[in-house]
Amino acid sequence: MAIQEFIAPKSLTEAQSVIARGGDAACLAGGTDLLVGIRLGMRDPNRVIDLKHIPELTALEVGTDQLFIGAAASAYDILHNSEIASLCPGLADALDLIGSTQIQGRCSAGGNLCNASPAADSIPALIANAAVCRILGNSGERMLPVEEFLVGPGQNALNDDELLVQLILPKPAPGTSDTYLRLTPRTEMDIAVAGTGISITLDTAGVCTAARVAIGAVAPTALLVEAAGQALIGSKLEDNAVAGAVAAARAAASPISDKRGTAEYRTHVVGVLVKRAIQRAQARINAGAKA
């Protein structure tokens, strides 16, 4: 490695001034993508900025209406935050599928998002939860929905002077649950062939009042499929409504064929996963209503 400098700023202001120095700098959260990228010769920063000493980047907070997930907070910390894990079980499902226990001890939701892999597990779950990125740059702060933060495979919307500070999720309304499902040939330590994150809200009569369906690993970026959510809203999740969501998800998919699966297979599978994810979220809501 040709890293010449290691800096651990303790505040956002300090981080901004370090980032403003420009040059070939890389931000370090859990390092599970950055350090592997350096090892494999895909990255070669000369300066590393460790973000984990900035309180806003590691804090997890549950407010009255919103959840705040520091961009550098580890999957382990999020999974062991009982409030967040119980409010967003689908997001927890997704984070718990990333890598091994060792990787989860370090990797962050913010890093998974910035790395912008088409197959990232946490991104469809964040999109389903309507997560918004809080971004800080020289000209101040801006907010960007996660689905707009993704530009292409490995590419995000951050400018050189910008830093992803937090992910802000609306607190799920009563009768809401989320799910993340993926297909992998192995049960763990694998990368999604296809994945889906969904969030649905049912009223007391079982009518769907809100739904968001996101798909992963079947397009250059994870996608929000608005038509799939629309197919569910107003229904009681009857077979024809679910079939509409499945068809919309398949129509939105534009996967590549590679060693993990052909485009046709991925398109089929993402529909199957959407159907199962809807059923699972519905079961979670019903279980919550009985409890």
Added chain:
Amino acid sequence: MNTPLNKLPIQAVINGEPKMFLAAPGQILADVLRDELELIGTKIGCNTGDCGACSVLVNDRLVCSCLVLAAEVEGQSVQTIEGIADGAVLHPVQQKLLEHGGLQCGICTPGVVVAAKALLDSNPNPTEEQARYWLAGNLCRCTGYDKIIHAVLDAAKVIREGAAS
């Protein structure tokens, strides 16, 4: 191109003892443990976080030391395989791995011990499934895993009985 000039002085608690060492800004923790601190029980397998051989605990958190920069552990505590046994008395995980024959070539073993200890510290009564998932990031090419899992579950029993008595 890391000359001694840009090395950073790092202070950390290693296996319970305060230590100070020099690390290049890009040097990984696994290399510092082995080359600077002579703690060669930590093995380096893949160097990309896939195999778990270099598992250590940083502030009681299980991590791959090949995916941690040494500079990141400034002010933190690191526990390696050398800090697991109590003097000459093996940790139950170590003892049970021996009794069950849960190791052959031994390269993965330090990482398995550290990872299993971390599991039992947080959950002294894991199911077999929980133990298998927890240890999914510790690859072993010799044992086929069954003996490792049996040893870990047996060690859990020893720890629970010890806590009860």
